[in-house]
Amino acid sequence: MTIYDYPEYYEIAFSFRDIPREARFVDSCIKRFSDIPVTRIFEVGCGPAPHVSELARMGYQYTGLDNNRNMLDYAIYKNRDINPSPEFIEGDMVKFDLARKVDFAFVMLGSLYLNSLEEMNSHFDSLSRVLPSGGLYFLDWCIQFSDPLDHGAGNVVDSDRDGISVESRFDIKIVDPTSQMYEEIWTVNVNDNGRRRKFKMTEYNRAIFPQEFLLFVENRPDFEFVGWWKEWDLSKPIETASEVTRPIALIKRTRT
Numbered sequence: 001m002t003i004y005d006y007p008e009y010y011e012i013a014f015s016f017r018d019i020p021r022e023a024r025f026v027d028s029c030i031k032r033f034s035d036i037p038v039t040r041i042f043e044v045g046c047g048p049a050p051h052v053s054e055l056a057r058m059g060y061q062y063t064g065l066d067n068n069r070n071m072l073d074y075a076i077y078k079n080r081d082i083n084p085s086p087e088f089i090e091g092d093m094v095k096f097d098l099a100r101k102v103d104f105a106f107v108m109l110g111s112l113y114l115n116s117l118e119e120m121n122s123h124f125d126s127l128s129r130v131l132p133s134g135g136l137y138f139l140d141w142c143i144q145f146s147d148p149l150d151h152g153a154g155n156v157v158d159s160d161r162d163g164i165s166v167e168s169r170f171d172i173k174i175v176d177p178t179s180q181m182y183e184e185i186w187t188v189n190v191n192d193n194g195r196r197r198k199f200k201m202t203e204y205n206r207a208i209f210p211q212e213f214l215l216f217v218e219n220r221p222d223f224e225f226v227g228w229w230k231e232w233d234l235s236k237p238i239e240t241a242s243e244v245t246r247p248i249a250l251i252k253r254t255r256t
């Protein structure tokens, strides 16, 4: 069992986010940069789908993909009153297909789990099949503008809700420098109204560095780079900033 099997605890651990602001930023990127009208939106690694209710209020119809059944069941239950119903699909982001095309795709909180160049190409091939030309792909915190180790080294985050307190500690180390693989050990201590639980989860992830990402996109005939920003603010493009947290990158499906 990992913290992803306990979506309520996961949500509390990440409750520091300003979800309405993030949803408004997504909407402003769509309005400003999409070449196609956007109704159907698609989230990769959706987890509990924290942005779905805000985005549905703006008129978007949502599809989320995740490989964790508990997360999906929780997202379905929590969002059961949204009309039209959001759609949740169990699948692997490395290779997937959707019954219907979507107009916009996004991935939040660095949830791009692609551990080799082959997996990256397979993911973008899958996305290319479901996103028509002119559609955007929005990536939150998926590109490493700083040393991944800076996010670790015992970084502790505390959050509380409804008598449940969740303390997360992240420890990160490089495990294979040539393939840019790092290991993130996420230790979570929960106090659920007096009941204490502990989760320890090890994730392996491959760092994607900015110049590598630009080259990757440039080498694909089906995508082009649009821009990158920080602090959920289109007036703050990332250029020479020394510190960048939660970088957002935007790419567009081209005509092929």
Ligand SMILES: C[S@@+](CC[C@H](N)C(=O)[O-])C[C@H]1O[C@@H](n2cnc3c(N)ncnc32)[C@H](O)[C@@H]1O
Residues within 6 Å of the ligand: 004, 014, 044, 045, 046, 047, 048, 049, 050, 065, 066, 067, 068, 071, 091, 092, 093, 094, 107, 108, 109, 110, 111, 113
């Ligand atoms: C950090 S959570 C982010 C959830 C959500 N996007 C958010 O903003 O809170 C990462 C999610 O990615 C999912 N995930 C991990 N590997 C995956 C894969 N290969 N395919 C699909 N989903 C995956 C996990 O189950 C988890 O729900």
